[in-house]
Amino acid sequence: MITTEQPLNVAAARRHFRSLRREVDGQPLVYFDGPGGTQAADACIDAMSAYLGTSNANTHGPFATSLETEAILDEAHAAAADFLGAADPAEICFGLNMTTLTFAASRAIGRTLRPGDEIVVTRLDHDANVAPWLALQEERGAVIRWVEIRAEDCTLDLDGLGHVLGPRTRLVAVGLASNAVGTINPVSQIAEMVHSVGARLWVDAVHAAPHLPIDVAALGADYLVCSAYKFFGPHMGLLWGRRELLEELPAYKVRPAGDELPSRFETGTQSHEAAAGLVGAFRYLAWLGRTDGAVLDEPGDPLPGEGSNRRVRLRQAMERIRAYELSLLPRLIEGLQQVPGLNLRGIVDPARLAERCPTLAFTLAGHTPEAVATFLGSRGIATWHGDYYAWELIRTLGLADSGGMVRVGLVHYNTADEIDRLIAELHSLTR
Numbered sequence: 001m002i003t004t005e006q007p008l009n010v011a012a013a014r015r016h017f018r019s020l021r022r023e024v025d026g027q028p029l030v031y032f033d034g035p036g037g038t039q040a041a042d043a044c045i046d047a048m049s050a051y052l053g054t055s056n057a058n059t060h061g062p063f064a065t066s067l068e069t070e071a072i073l074d075e076a077h078a079a080a081a082d083f084l085g086a087a088d089p090a091e092i093c094f095g096l097n098m099t100t101l102t103f104a105a106s107r108a109i110g111r112t113l114r115p116g117d118e119i120v121v122t123r124l125d126h127d128a129n130v131a132p133w134l135a136l137q138e139e140r141g142a143v144i145r146w147v148e149i150r151a152e153d154c155t156l157d158l159d160g161l162g163h164v165l166g167p168r169t170r171l172v173a174v175g176l177a178s179n180a181v182g183t184i185n186p187v188s189q190i191a192e193m194v195h196s197v198g199a200r201l202w203v204d205a206v207h208a209a210p211h212l213p214i215d216v217a218a219l220g221a222d223y224l225v226c227s228a229y230k231f232f233g234p235h236m237g238l239l240w241g242r243r244e245l246l247e248e249l250p251a252y253k254v255r256p257a258g259d260e261l262p263s264r265f266e267t268g269t270q271s272h273e274a275a276a277g278l279v280g281a282f283r284y285l286a287w288l289g290r291t292d293g294a295v296l297d298e299p300g301d302p303l304p305g306e307g308s309n310r311r312v313r314l315r316q317a318m319e320r321i322r323a324y325e326l327s328l329l330p331r332l333i334e335g336l337q338q339v340p341g342l343n344l345r346g347i348v349d350p351a352r353l354a355e356r357c358p359t360l361a362f363t364l365a366g367h368t369p370e371a372v373a374t375f376l377g378s379r380g381i382a383t384w385h386g387d388y389y390a391w392e393l394i395r396t397l398g399l400a401d402s403g404g405m406v407r408v409g410l411v412h413y414n415t416a417d418e419i420d421r422l423i424a425e426l427h428s429l430t431r
């Protein structure tokens with residue numbers, strides 16, 4: 001049973017990230033750089049170290065370390081399927097990162113296209129969900145159609161999507177949430193529109209994954225990609241696709257490699273230590289989503305053996321995270337709005353915060369984004385500046401020549417005190 005009445009215990013959660021004890025000039029380092037990569041949970045770090053220390057081997061050998069490696073890979077696929085709500089662990093394919101997986105899968109999808117087939121991309125997306133599709137124009141004669149944004153709140157123009165969809169549309173590539181301005185796109189609504197013309201939906205969930213429960217079936221996605229280093233795990237990418245689609249795609253693979261899933265899309269030797277770390281990260285999240293009412297068991301405790309329970313716990317963890325992040329968001333938005341000369345982009349209406357992640361981007365009059373981020377960095381606060389590869393968005397907002405924006409991203413280990421420190425430093429900069 002899902003019990004949401006037990007809120008996230010942020011102090012307990014923070015104890016499972018050794019990096020949060022890091023100081024700069026005698027003050028704890030504030031990690032508002034989560035959209036670029038979160039801190040790794042201790043359970044992830046320990047699992048990677050344990051794998052390399054005791055189980056390191058290649059797969060398919062008739063000896064202990066190889067068998068252990070295969071068991072870890074199986075566990076990683078099963079846990080990832082639970083995290084994403086996938087029907088089958090074989091539908092999860094690992095790779096170096098989201099960008100590499102998207103380039104590989106889009107090449108395979110390209111092999112199925114005819115000249116004049118249409119691909120739809122958006123101005124809101126990270127370029128890793130744009131450039132691989134644009135390349136199909138040159139390679140396969142595909143026609144690229146664009147979905148524009150409404151600049152006033154950085155949301156997708158869904159009427160525009162309706163206009164570009166048609167009988168030649170083969171695929172629509174859209175993000176679940178924007179890594180620049182935090183907008184959450186109505187993906188299940190988009191899925192209905194896409195499927196009504198018989199096209200496929202490719203969802204980039206990299207930014208959403210540390211913030212929201214993800215259920216590929218409820219979203220109506222055909223493919224979904226994310227990256228574990230954005231949700232407290234190691235540097236690795238995850239591709240989920242509906243089994244029948246992944247099975248029929250003409251994958252690029254070496255001849256002796258198996259043609260079954262997931263290996264047909266897992267090219268070469270994977271990062272086994274990252275798979276171990278991924279299991280560790282999910283163990284941490286499953287601890288965070290414990291449903292038994294225990295006050296604080298250790299994240300290293302064995303997960304309940306039954307997969308369905310892990311699925312419930314992972315979902316519960318993400319619901320707790322979401323509720324906690326939403327509780328912090330008004331403090332951050334209101335604090336930023338009180339800084340003189342600060343111009344916040346994206347959704348700021350207090351009644352619409354459920355439409356966004358706690359990822360805020362702004363400009364500050366009289367200071368370049370780089371100068372603001374550098375100042376904050378010198379005060380022990382990690383933020384990003386520039387375009388963070390949301391290249392089309394920054395150009396559409398007319399900010400490409402002025403250095404983009406400053407980006408502050410909260411995740412569940414951030415606190416109200418850290419927000420107050422950020423706001424105080426911004427006031428001191430403007431004074």
Ligand SMILES: Cc1ncc(COP(=O)(O)O)c(C=O)c1O
Pocket residue numbers: 035036096097098099100126128129175177178179204205206207226227236237
């Ligand atoms: C929304 C989004 N999509 C894609 C990517 C690329 O992910 P990766 O680094 O795993 O290739 C990022 C990375 O910042 C991102 O934020």
